[in-house]
Every structure is written in C-alpha cells, then in structure tokens.
Amino acid sequence: MRVAEGKVDPVHQFTIESLFGTDQWAIGGYNIAFTNSALWMAITTVVLIVFVAGGAKRELVPGRWQMAVEGLTGFVDNLLMANIGKAGRKYLPYVFSLFAFILFANMLGLMPLALFGVHPFTSTSHFTVTGVLAIMSFAIVLIVGFAKHGLHFFSLFVPHGTPVLMIPIIFPIELISFMVRPFSLGLRLFVAMMAGHVLLEVLSGFVISGTNAGVGIFFLAALPSFFLMIGICALELLVAGIQAYVFALLTCVYLNDAENLH
Amino acid sequence: MPQIEQLATTYASQVFWLLVFFGIIFFVIGRGMVPKVMATMDGRDKQIADDLAAAEAARAAADAEEESWRVQANKQRAAAQALIVAAKADAAKATEATLAVATARIDETLTAAEARIAVARAAALGEVEGVAAEAAQDIASRIAGLSIPADEAQAAVKGVLAHG
Numbered sequence: 119m120r121v122a123e124g125k126v127d128p129v130h131q132f133t134i135e136s137l138f139g140t141d142q143w144a145i146g147g148y149n150i151a152f153t154n155s156a157l158w159m160a161i162t163t164v165v166l167i168v169f170v171a172g173g174a175k176r177e178l179v180p181g182r183w184q185m186a187v188e189g190l191t192g193f194v195d196n197l198l199m200a201n202i203g204k205a206g207r208k209y210l211p212y213v214f215s216l217f218a219f220i221l222f223a224n225m226l227g228l229m230p231l232a233l234f235g236v237h238p239f240t241s242t243s244h245f246t247v248t249g250v251l252a253i254m255s256f257a258i259v260l261i262v263g264f265a266k267h268g269l270h271f272f273s274l275f276v277p278h279g280t281p282v283l284m285i286p287i288i289f290p291i292e293l294i295s296f297m298v299r300p301f302s303l304g305l306r307l308f309v310a311m312m313a314g315h316v317l318l319e320v321l322s323g324f325v326i327s328g329t330n331a332g333v334g335i336f337f338l339a340a341l342p343s344f345f346l347m348i349g350i351c352a353l354e355l356l357v358a359g360i361q362a363y364v365f366a367l368l369t370c371v372y373l374n375d376a377e378n379l380h
Numbered sequence: 381m382p383q384i385e386q387l388a389t390t391y392a393s394q395v396f397w398l399l400v401f402f403g404i405i406f407f408v409i410g411r412g413m414v415p416k417v418m419a420t421m422d423g424r425d426k427q428i429a430d431d432l433a434a435a436e437a438a439r440a441a442a443d444a445e446e447e448s449w450r451v452q453a454n455k456q457r458a459a460a461q462a463l464i465v466a467a468k469a470d471a472a473k474a475t476e477a478t479l480a481v482a483t484a485r486i487d488e489t490l491t492a493a494e495a496r497i498a499v500a501r502a503a504a505l506g507e508v509e510g511v512a513a514e515a516a517q518d519i520a521s522r523i524a525g526l527s528i529p530a531d532e533a534q535a536a537v538k539g540v541l542a543h544g
Contacts, residue, residue: 134382134390134394148393151393153397170413176417211406215409218409247394
C-alpha cells in the first residue's frame with residue numbers, strides 16, 4: 119500500500135512479489151520463482167492439511183473437530199450425490215480438493231492478518247490460478263466424457279427433442295456455450311474475489327484520506343465508509359464461501375454431463 | 381491491474397506452484413484422508429442402520445413371543461375351564477346319587493314307621509273295643525242286673541263305634 123503518496127492503490131494488493139528463487143529456479147526456461155502467491159497457496163495447503171488431519175480421527179462418536187471435517191466432506195459428497203448420483207463418489211477426492219482449496223484460499227485472503235504485520239494474498243484473485251483450476255475441471259469433463267461415451271459425447275450438444283431442422287443451429291450454440299464454460303468458471307471466481315478486495319481497499323482509502331482531511335470529512339466520509347467496510351467484510355466472507363460452492367457445484371454439473379450425458 | 385501487467389513474468393510460476401500445492405492437496409487430502417473420513421461416516425451410518433434393524437428384529441421377536449404366550453395362556457385357560465365344568469358335572473352327579481340313596485332310606489324308614497303306627501293304632505282300637513265291651517257288660521249287670529254274654533256286648537260296642 120503506497121500510503122506515503124497520500125492515497126491507497128487498490129490493486130497494489132494483487133502484485134506478485136518474488137520471495138526467493140527469482141533468477142535461478144526455472145523449468146524448461148520458464149521461471150518458477152517462489153512468490154507471495156505461492157507462499158499463500160502453501161499456507162492454504164498446510165492449514166487445510168492440519169484441518170482435515172485433525173478431524174480424520176475415525177472415531178465412532180465424533181468430536182467437534184471431526185464433526186466439522188465430516189460436515190465438509192459430507193457436504194461435498196451430498197453435492198456430488200445430488201448432481202451426479204451414485205457414480206459421483208469417485209469424483210469426491212477431486213471436487214473436495216477443489217472446494218476446500220478455493221474456500222480456504224478465499225478465507226485466508228480475507229483474514230485481518232495485516233494487524234500482525236502480515237499481508238494476506240488471495241491467490242484465487244489471479245486468473246492464472248482460477249484459470250488453471252477451471253481448465254482442470256474442464257479437462258476432466260472432456261476426458262471422462264470421451265472415455266465413457268466416445269464420439270457419442272457430441273450428442274450433448276443436441277438436447278433431447280430438438281427438431282432435425284434445428285440441429286444445424288442448435289449444435290453451434292450448444293458447442294459455444296460448452297466451450298465458454300472454462301472461461302466463465304475461472305473468471306467468475308477471479309472477478310468475485312478481486313472485486314471484493316478492491317472494494318474493501320477503496321473504502322479503506324476513503325477512511326485514511328477522510329481521517330487525514332479533518333474532523334468534518336472524518337464524520338462525513340471516513341466513519342460511514344468504515345461502517346460500510348464492516349458490512350462488506352461480512353459480505354465478502356459470504357462471497358468467499360459462495361464462490362467456492364459455485365465452483366464445486368458447476369464442476370459437479372459439468373461432470374454430470376460427462377457421466378450421464380443427458 | 382497486476383494480474384495482467386505481471387502476466388508474462390509470473391504465469392509460469394503461478395501455474396507451477398498451483399499445480400504443486402493443488403497436487404499435494406489432491407493426493408494427501410483428497411486421496412489420502414477424505415476416503416478415510418468417508419469410510420468412517422459410512423461405517424457409522426451402516427452401524428446405525430444395523431442397530432436399528434437389530435432393534436426392529438428384536439421387537440418383532442418380542443411381539444411373536446407375546447403372541448405365542450397369549451395363545452398358550454388362552455389354551456390353558458380353556459383347559460382349566462373344561463376341567464372346572466367336568467368337575468362340576470361330576471360333583472352334581474355324586475350329589476344326585478347320594479341324595480337318591482338318602483331319599484330311598486328315608487322313604488323306607490317312613491314306610492316302616494307308618495306301618496308300625498297302623499299296627500299300633502289297630503291294636504289300640506282293639507283294646508278300646510274290649511275295654512268298652514267289658515264296661516258295657518259291667519254297666520248292664522249293675523244297673524239292670526242283666527247278665528249279657530260277652531259276644532253280644534262286643535257286637536253292640538262295635539256297632540256304636542262304627543256309627544260314631
């Protein structure tokens with residue numbers, strides 16, 4: 119945050135900074151420096167492993183922690199069951215990983231860790247990250263679809279009961295809507311996370327500048343902005359959960375297309 | 381927007397580290413821990429279902445037991461009832477027989493007594509006749525000085541007694 123310049127740059131928080139390995143680390147000529155984004159992905163991974171491992175006690179009567187983990191896995195399992203059916207169980211490891219990773223990354227990015235001098239970085243606010251996740255989901259849909267149904271998978275683009283005359287028109291439309299899926303999937307999450315963080319940053323800029331500008335502006339602009347921030351923080355926590363849910367849900371819906379075709 | 385400005389320099393690092401950490405999550409948590417958690421949940425659900433089924437079976441068995449007990453009890457009650465009826469009939473028969481014997485004995489005694497009374501009465505009557513004839517003879521000899529033979533006196537007394 120370039121507060122020194124007198125105003126807050128709302129997108130500065132998304133800047134990727136190399137932590138180490140900037141010059142030396144490379145695979146096939148591609149630089150793979152360990153950045154703050156990678157660091158927060160690592161933190162997400164560690165927190166997630168601690169959370170799930172703490173609850174994987176396999177006790178018949180679950181404690182609170184085990185109940186929380188079982189609630190999370192049960193939630194994803196129900197999601198798969200409702201959208202795909204019994205065959206959905208085999209996608210549980212992937213969809214659970216996806217849902218849990220996005221949820222934890224979103225939540226960790228919202229933690230008020232700046233109070234302790236740590237600047238949280240939301241890795242899901244980068245479309246390079248959400249795009250890879252979306253492409254993974256889409257690739258699994260394609261692989262499963264073609265492996266299970268072969269070329270018959272193309273009948274997905276001709277909905278049931280389409281008149282023969284309409285097929286030349288419907289087919290391209292369905293194909294395009296299908297091909298747009300990975301983009302909509304990845305961009306939805308990226309945009310939602312980024313918009314929320316920019317909004318919070320802009321409002322915090324109002325609070326800082328308003329407070330510096332004098333008592334009148336403080337009560338007129340800074341204080342309302344501060345209360346608005348509190349509300350938006352709660353909203354962002356909701357969005358963090360909902361976006362993870364939407365990503366997992368849409369993955370389930372797309373997987374259902376591949377698994378059951380129609 | 382850093383996402384676009386830094387795209388060229390950071391995309392490889394972003395993709396690489398995402399794949400690394402998502403891979404760790406997928407293999408360690410998704411493939412390693414989640415199935416265990418699900419197995420625990422499934423096992424628990426199965427145990428609950430089994431316990432419920434066992435309880436249901438036990439209830440059915442208890443119901444059947446109670447039903448058979450009721451049938452048994454009804455049977456026994458019916459047997460007892462039959463026994464009571466038979467006993468009552470036997471008792472009634474025995475009473476009747478005893479009563480008949482007693483009645484016969486009483487009748488016999490009564491008949492004998494009546495016969496005895498009749499004999500005694502006849503004897504008494506004969507005595508009265510004799511006494512009356514003697515008295516009549518005596519009265520006649522004393523008052524009229526007549527000596528009436530015993531046969532005549534006797535006939536006269538009989539006639540008077542017969543006429544009442």
